[in-house]
Amino acid sequence: MRHGKKFNHLGRTTSHRSALLSNMACSLIEHKRINTTVAKAKALRVYVEPLLTKGKDDTTHNRRTVFAYLQSKEAVTELFRTVAPKIADRPGGYTRIIKTGFRQGDAADMAMIELVDFNDIYNPNAEEKKTTRRSRRATPKATETVAEVKEAPAKETKTEEPKAEAADSTEEKAGE
Known part of the structure; x- marks a missing residue:
């Protein structure tokens, strides 16, 4: 009986589900936003937010723990170098899920999941990049x-x- 178990299995075996979430978490950290189904986005949020919290404290133990989940050196490096400094002062809620409609082929409910601090539209208080003025005269x-x-x-x-x-x-x- 599965009374009280609210975990979404996503129609996959345990190993397939962990591989799926690991790959999606790596893509989210590297690209800052990804498009997927709403169910996968909600499962990914539960999976990745504790890893982002661990990323705030750059210790060898935390790096190894995060690597055990992600299995990607590039994603771990990106998390600790660029993502962690931006989310350092945020107490939680690092991701945002925005529903984007329905997929053409099977009418699945689609969503975009993104890292909150990397969206310039919703985050107007972020520091603006100083760009040099270039002239083509x-x-x-x-x-x-x-x-x-x-x-x-x-x-x-x-x-x-x-x-x-x-x-x-x-x-x-x-x-x-």
Whole structure:
């Protein structure tokens, strides 16, 4: 009997379910948001939030514990280097699930799960990135070279005419 057991098995065996949640957690940490079904998103939230809490305290023990769940060095590094400093002052609730409608093929209820502190739209108090202003204006040298290229064919035709005149004048001198 399963009285009081609220755990969603997601229609999978235990090993398949743990592999699924591990891979989804790695993708969420690396990409900051993923699209999935609502049921999987809710199961993922329960799976990943304790790992994010462990990520706040960077110790060898916590790194090994998180690695045991994620099985990805890149995801563990990303969690402890970039995600943990952003969520350090948050007491919980690191993820947000936004329902996005129904999937075309089987009408499954879809959702986007994301890390709350990495969304700039919903998080207006976040520090804005300072970007350098870049200009694509042409430099004076580039302008001169363009002008020279445009004038170059005109100069060639002008230079050819005097040469021809010079040749005529030399022939006239030779004829005299």
